[in-house]
Amino acid sequence: MTALSRSAVLTNYLEVARHLQLNVNTLLADAGLSVAILSDPTQQISVSAAIDLLEQSAKLSNCETFGLRMAELRQLSDFGEVSLLLSHQKNLRDALQVIVQYRHLLNDSLAIFIEETGKTVIIREELVTESGTDNRQAIELAIGIMHRFCAALLGAHWQPMNVCFTHEAPADLTVHRRIFGCKIEFGCEFNGIVCPSANLDTTNPLANEAMARHAQRYLDSLQGKVDHSLAFDVRKSIYLLLPMGRATIEQIAQSQGMNVRTLQRRLDEEGASFSDLINGVRRDLVIRYLENPYYSLGQITDILGYSMPSSFTRWFISQFGMPPASWRKAHNIVPRKEG
Numbered sequence: 001m002t003a004l005s006r007s008a009v010l011t012n013y014l015e016v017a018r019h020l021q022l023n024v025n026t027l028l029a030d031a032g033l034s035v036a037i038l039s040d041p042t043q044q045i046s047v048s049a050a051i052d053l054l055e056q057s058a059k060l061s062n063c064e065t066f067g068l069r070m071a072e073l074r075q076l077s078d079f080g081e082v083s084l085l086l087s088h089q090k091n092l093r094d095a096l097q098v099i100v101q102y103r104h105l106l107n108d109s110l111a112i113f114i115e116e117t118g119k120t121v122i123i124r125e126e127l128v129t130e131s132g133t134d135n136r137q138a139i140e141l142a143i144g145i146m147h148r149f150c151a152a153l154l155g156a157h158w159q160p161m162n163v164c165f166t167h168e169a170p171a172d173l174t175v176h177r178r179i180f181g182c183k184i185e186f187g188c189e190f191n192g193i194v195c196p197s198a199n200l201d202t203t204n205p206l207a208n209e210a211m212a213r214h215a216q217r218y219l220d221s222l223q224g225k226v227d228h229s230l231a232f233d234v235r236k237s238i239y240l241l242l243p244m245g246r247a248t249i250e251q252i253a254q255s256q257g258m259n260v261r262t263l264q265r266r267l268d269e270e271g272a273s274f275s276d277l278i279n280g281v282r283r284d285l286v287i288r289y290l291e292n293p294y295y296s297l298g299q300i301t302d303i304l305g306y307s308m309p310s311s312f313t314r315w316f317i318s319q320f321g322m323p324p325a326s327w328r329k330a331h332n333i334v335p336r337k338e339g
Contacts, residue, residue, distance in 0.1 A: 002048075003108040003129050003232070007033075008041035008080055009050055009141075012073040013057075020061040027057055041080060047109040048129045054137035064170035067137035071144025072179050076152045078145075081222065082106060085215035090207040092153055093200035096123065099149075102219055110142065111236035115244070116197055120161070124192040126239040128232070136167045139191050144179055147193060157202040160195045164188035166288055187294040189243045189303055230256070231272035234263070238281040243303050247281075249274050283319055290328055293336045297324055 014035065017024050028034050031053040037043050058066035077083050082102050089095040096114055103110045111126040125142050127135050143163060151158045162183035163176075169186040170176070176184050237255045241247040252274070253263040267273060282304050289300045298309065306312040316324045328335070 002046055004044045005047045005050060005107040005109065006041055006080055006105075007038050007043040007045045008078055009045075009047075009107055010038055010053070010070075011041065011078050012070040013053070014038060015073065016066060016069045017057055017061075020057075020063055020066075022057055022061055027053060027060070030056070041078075047107065047127070051127070051129060051135045051138045054141065055134065058137050064172070065140070065175040067139070067141035068144045068175050068179055071141050071148060072175075074145050074148045076149060079106065079149075081219060085212055085219060086149070086153070087204075087206055088208045088212040088215065089153075089204060090209075091201050091204055092150060092158075095149075095153055095204070096200070105219065105222055108232070109236075111240050113237075113240040116200075119197050120194060121197045121200055122190070122192050122194050124190050124240050126191060126236065128236045128239050139165065139167070143191060143193065147180055150193075150195075150199070153204055154199065154202050158195075158199060160193050160199075162194045164190060164192055164194065166191055166292070168292065187292050189289075189295075229270060230263075230266050231270045231277060234267065234272075234274070235277050235281060238278050239285070242278070242281060242285065242305060245302075245305060247278060247305060279319075282315075286316065286319075286324070290324060291331070291333060293333055296335060300324070 010033075014024060017027065025035065028038070031049045033045060033049060033053065037045060054067055058064060063069070076087060079086055082098065082105055085098050085102075086095050089098060093114075096112070099106070100112050100114070103112060107127075109127045109129050111128055113124045115122040115124060123146060125139070125146060127138050127142060129135070143165070147160065147163070150160070160180065160182045162185055163180045164185045166188055167186060169184075173184065233256060234252055237252050238247045241251055241255070249260055249263065253260045256263060258266075264274065267277075286300065286304060289295045289303060295303075297312075301309050301312040304312065306315070313323055316322075316327070320327060322330070
């Protein structure tokens with residue numbers, strides 16, 4: 001399945017690219033896009049093409065914060081048809097659930113999971129595509145947009161504790177600090193924002209139940225027109241739940257609102273299997289973690305759901321033809337800590 005998104009995902013791309021003196025027309029053409037497509041935010045475009053465009057633009061401009069600079073200019077209205085429903089939710093908790101429920105209308109590849117533990121909440125985000133995890137700019141764009149959205153809804157009541165990225169830190173953190181205004185961590189096991197749980201229940205002064213019902217009826221009519229794959233939805237859930245040790249078939253079935261037998265039957269109808277999907281996600285994520293020198297092999301073993309290092313090593317050899325330590329040596333990655 002080709003993951004699609006509204007071209008609005010590239011809102012502010014032209015402004016940032018031109019400011020950095022990039023040849024916009026050439027870059028867009030190389031990605032199979034155009035200025036005309038970007039001018040209509042409702043156009044459907046390939047998510048992989050958008051991700052590749054951002055990575056190439058960041059590389060050519062030597063700007064490690066390309067995606068974040070785009071996010072800094074975002075407005076609530078850039079959520080398109082979903083923005084009306086979002087703006088009238090009674091609190092951030094309900095608004096985040098709206099994003100989760102209608103994410104197919106925003107971006108096929110977007111995966112969001114709200115994890116609440118005591119007085120702390122983690123808003124986890126992933127972008128799941130056919131091309132794996134080489135999506136630094138797109139991830140920073142997605143996290144930046146989420147931060148901007150929460151700030152727009154709550155104003156001064158939005159008080160994130162820290163922002164987490166799986167990739168390594170850039171040489172200069174000035175833009176990150178300006179946008180997020182809180183502690184920023186890199187080399188984490190997830191991408192997301194950590195905030196006090198009280199933030200989720202802060203009242204939205206602009207909430208209007210009647211307007212929210214009207215907007216929801218309209219969005220529900222659009223939902224039926226969106227054709228998406230269950231296998232792809234399952235893959236997105238695995239991306240989010242695997243690092244948490246919760247990517248069991250029971251948990252994934254629950255996340256999709258069905259029992260295990262129904263999940264297996266519907267995956268079989270699509271020519272997919274749960275074991276193949278989880279194996280594919282492990283292949284993507286293991287490279288992400290091996291490339292990060294701050295992760296020991298023991299930590300990676302745990303994150304990927306293996307109880308024994310020997311089991312992880314056997315699986316890795318079957319997939320990549322060599323032990324994980326040898327893979328790191330071949331790619332000149334020297335672990336910087338043990339644990």
